[in-house]
Amino acid sequence: MQPPVGKSYHIAIVGATGAVGLELLDVLTRRGFPVQKLRLLASGRSAGKRISFRGEELIIEELREDSFRGIDMAFFSAGGDISRRYVPLAAAAGAVVIDNSSAFRMDPQVPLVIPEINGADVKQHRGIVANPNCTTAVTLMALYPLHLAFGVRRIFASSYQAVSGTGARAIEELRRQVAETNSGAPVTAEVYPHPIAFNVLPHVDSFLANGYTKEEMKMQNEGRRIMHLPDFRASVTCVRVPVYRAHSVAVSAEFERPVSVDEAREVLAKAPGVDLLDEPQRNLYPMPLDAAGKDNCQVGRVRLDCALENGLAFWISGDQLLKGAALNAVQIAELL
Numbered sequence: 315m316q317p318p319v320g321k322s323y324h325i326a327i328v329g330a331t332g333a334v335g336l337e338l339l340d341v342l343t344r345r346g347f348p349v350q351k352l353r354l355l356a357s358g359r360s361a362g363k364r365i366s367f368r369g370e371e372l373i374i375e376e377l378r379e380d381s382f383r384g385i386d387m388a389f390f391s392a393g394g395d396i397s398r399r400y401v402p403l404a405a406a407a408g409a410v411v412i413d414n415s416s417a418f419r420m421d422p423q424v425p426l427v428i429p430e431i432n433g434a435d436v437k438q439h440r441g442i443v444a445n446p447n448c449t450t451a452v453t454l455m456a457l458y459p460l461h462l463a464f465g466v467r468r469i470f471a472s473s474y475q476a477v478s479g480t481g482a483r484a485i486e487e488l489r490r491q492v493a494e495t496n497s498g499a500p501v502t503a504e505v506y507p508h509p510i511a512f513n514v515l516p517h518v519d520s521f522l523a524n525g526y527t528k529e530e531m532k533m534q535n536e537g538r539r540i541m542h543l544p545d546f547r548a549s550v551t552c553v554r555v556p557v558y559r560a561h562s563v564a565v566s567a568e569f570e571r572p573v574s575v576d577e578a579r580e581v582l583a584k585a586p587g588v589d590l591l592d593e594p595q596r597n598l599y600p601m602p603l604d605a606a607g608k609d610n611c612q613v614g615r616v617r618l619d620c621a622l623e624n625g626l627a628f629w630i631s632g633d634q635l636l637k638g639a640a641l642n643a644v645q646i647a648e649l650l
């Protein structure tokens with residue numbers, strides 16, 4: 315099941331035409347991943363279209379049950395329904411699957427991995443490794459090193475999530491609504507239930523019986539698995555904002571041990587995959603416009619939380635198509 319070390323791999327990307335799929339092509343190129351052959355898979359609508367990879371024109375094929383013959387590794391980024399149907403077929407055909415959907419994230423047989431945090435969990439895979447939710451991944455990049463220093467108990471957080479997290483159609487919807495508003499035309503909403511241009515929606519993913527959304531509960535559920543902290547608690551409000559790319563999260567975290575801002579900054583300055591950007595007097599703090607296109611997540615506005623015992627408040631921005639999706643997936647592939 316595991317491809318032999320030192321070779322070049324036959325890779326498939328399911329959802330190759332999507333926002334994450336296109337980013338995957340770029341990350342594989344940038345990191346010099348040893349790709350021998352690449353198969354690009356999408357819906358029948360895209361079959362026959364061309365995408366260039368390392369100077370070569372590749373033809374997109376329609377995803378089929380037999381698409382995974384001879385494939386060593388498959389990246390899936392075409393939504394939960396496609397993953398539920400095709401991931402088991404890909405794994406049965408001998409590919410190791412890195413799945414970006416939420417379909418297998420809570421399956422105890424499937425490791426859920428952020429390489430900087432629980433990379434060793436990858437070893438337990440049985441053909442499938444899950445890539446975490448994007449908002450959770452960005453948040454944990456800062457929270458986990460603070461946890462190692464102070465022992466996290468619980469967090470309260472609000473997210474500011476870019477439309478590219480919803481996919482290519484949502485990026486187009488924001489562009490169109492900005493143009494419609496500017497020209498005085500009626501604003502049409504197709505992807506979201508309300509206009510996203512010049513608005514914010516306290517609604518990401520579907521609502522659950524407890525009043526939270528699925529997306530909001532991922533922070534607690536996935537955070538527990540990734541940090542190996544079964545008692546971790548997270549109360550989150552996820553908000554979609556009219557930003558094209560990069561998610562931000564405002565976090566208040568309560569720890570077991572006393573905290574200090576200097577120590578927290580020192581920890582974050584050394585943390586892998588994180589850039590500390592915390593000079594508010596000079597107007598320096600993380601922002602999605604800066605974080606977009608960067609591999610590292612940016613953290614700043616670190617301060618003692620005035621409402622929590624042993625509490626720290628901070629703000630993090632990270633490119634959710636990279637650390638929250640394509641970059642993390644390729645880092646998992648590198649571990650494999």
Ligand code: A2P
Pocket residue numbers: 328329330331332333334335355356357358359360361377391392393396480481482483
């Ligand atoms: P397609 O472009 O052919 O629709 P995004 O998250 O940016 O919206 O992208 C979703 C990705 O999932 C796209 O690559 C899309 O391909 C792919 N996809 C959607 N439906 C299917 C399907 N039925 N079979 C295979 N791929 C699909």
